[in-house]
Amino acid sequence: MTFSEEVIGWYEEHGRQLPWRGISNAYYIWLSEIILQQTRIEQGRSYYERFISTYPAVQDLAAAGEEQVLKTWQGLGYYSRARNLHAAARHIVDNLDGRFPDTYEGILALKGVGRYTAAAIASFAYKLPYPVIDGNVYRLVSRCFGIVTPIGTNAAYNEFEALLLRLMDKERPDVFNQAMMDFGSMQCRPFNVRDRLPAQTTGCGQCVLAHRCIAFREGKVGLLPVKSSAVPVKKRYFYYIDIRWQEKDTEWLLAHRRADDDIWRGLYEVPLLELRQPLPESDADSRLRRHIEAICGRQADTMEVHPPLVHKLTHRDIVAVYVVARIAAPPLRVDPSLRALPLSEWGRLPVSRLMERLFSKR
Ligand code: SF4
Structure with a gap:
């Protein structure tokens, strides 16, 4: 079995059912991705539902006042996300005839959209082969392939992206990406330093990738991923x-x-x-x-x-x-x-x- 088949096989059995999965409405997927940045899924879910019921189409979001959008967002933090969402909705309505962009470059050009979000929307809505790389994917890939490049830099993103492009099931980039995100979050969990029990805390004990995982074989699960030096608070x-x-x-x-x-x-x-x-x-x-x-x-x-x-x-x-x-x-x-x-x-x-x-x- 290939890496992709193993991860997708696990996902089909254990993956999360979420309201923004299995849909192709790029506007809804975009809302969910912006809401979920820096937000837990449980909290993000209620905001997603609130947004799609208050602004069912991008035209509704564009027509709302900024204060109203900020009020709908209240409690989620990082308010620049809401302002960017609103500005991008207005741009789509004013300059793109109300049609959500359907290319990776077009999505990336929207205000507040970075490489991760553009890849998520492009693959989930349009099945374009762009790998998503969030913290969970970094953890899974760095451990499984023994990559020691410090994450969180452009160079690391490029390196991980190139590897993921080779691993990706190009027929099902949406499923591959969702499987990677869930696997990283639910199975290949962060090492709990306090307990110092990597097999139990990270899920290595029952992992379908253990037979190919370099960090597991070399006892380096707790050392990966390597993080860039922390910015002082x-x-x-x-x-x-x-x-x-x-x-x-x-x-x-x-x-x-x-x-x-x-x-x-x-x-x-x-x-x-x-x-x-x-x-x-x-x-x-x-x-x-x-x-x-x-x-x-x-x-x-x-x-x-x-x-x-x-x-x-x-x-x-x-x-x-x-x-x-x-x-x-x-x-x-x-x-x-x-x-x-x-x-x-x-x-x-x-x-x-x-x-x-x-x-x-x-
Ligand atoms: S064996 Fe452990 S470290 Fe390796 S992929 Fe599985 S859960 Fe992650």
Whole structure:
């Protein structure tokens, strides 16, 4: 049996049934692939269903406002994916007569689509022979063929792609790719360093590829794949200042839309004070009170400072402190970047996962 036959044979018995498999609608497959980047399948599934029911055709997505798309995306993180999805849908409608591109190059030219996603859409929707290479495929191939090239670089991608092209069943590139992804994720699992039991933790004990697997034969399962040196994690210190006041029966707050070229562009949050270092305890109360007065021209009647919460993003940790301040009357002045908003409207705005967490804890 060939490598491809063994992997596909395993897949036919053990592969996952997923709503975006076995379909040829390139638009749906594209949605699923963008949603699943950096997202677990269980979480991605509900967002996929939400997107295809809210925007059943690419024209529906293109016609929606950006805020609406961000709201549909809320909770998934990495919001640039939603903005790119929206921009690409508009490009397809405005410049491609509403037809999803049907070549690898055409798909790759869409905003937010890289080589992995283009290969996935091209093979799943159009059965074009482009191998998909995600973290699971890297792990499986590097172990089975004993490849020590550090993954995550263009050079590694090219090397793995060339090998996979030779291994691929060209009649069934879609099935081959799905089989590779599932095999890597379900059978050839990451080595659990704590347990140090590779055969049990990685699935080598019952693996149909064990007879040909170089890492298994040479006892190197825990050493592969080799990862490129890690990028250091940076810390950012966010003080969110939630300023509230009451007018008749309505509670108000100040909000602003992130507009700069930074994370969470286009999402809403309460006023933010970002610092290079955490505020020293001795100084924090007076600094925060001065800042509140600078924002709204009034002193805080009460101020509640919540304990810091660490929010992890790729290559950076956000240390966020939520401060709730009450002022006795409406602000005397409001910076033009801010907007006064009845509290009842807050829930309709797209916000980051961090903002959602902080807001729900207050
Ligand atoms: S034998 Fe182990 S390391 Fe090799 S392919 Fe199978 S599960 Fe992966």
